[in-house]
Amino acid sequence: MDEKSKVKIEEIIEKIKNVLGANYRENTEELIEDTYNEMYSIALNTSHLKSSNKEELLYPYIKEAVVSKYIRMGAEGMSNRNEGSESSSFIDIEEKMRNDIIRAGLRRLP
16 A cells, blocks of 8 residues: 555544544554445445546445444344334445445446
């Protein structure tokens, strides 16, 4: 990874940490980076955009998926959860991101 990419990913991690707020757990930057890289790869495969070609258009969808996946960690495999009087239903995060990218018209035919 070149120096420019390293700075960019560090900025992205900081933005994601800010969005997570109180949900952020200390010293999980590497986990966020790994999750970001995974979602980035899925987004590029879905959109068929080249990594240097308009990737900033995918950023909001990738960020939303990373935040959702981070918050959901520890509850993998669950379709819903009830705690006290609160109920949570889970969606397939990767599938939602794919659908959002397609609906936004960011998918290019190969």
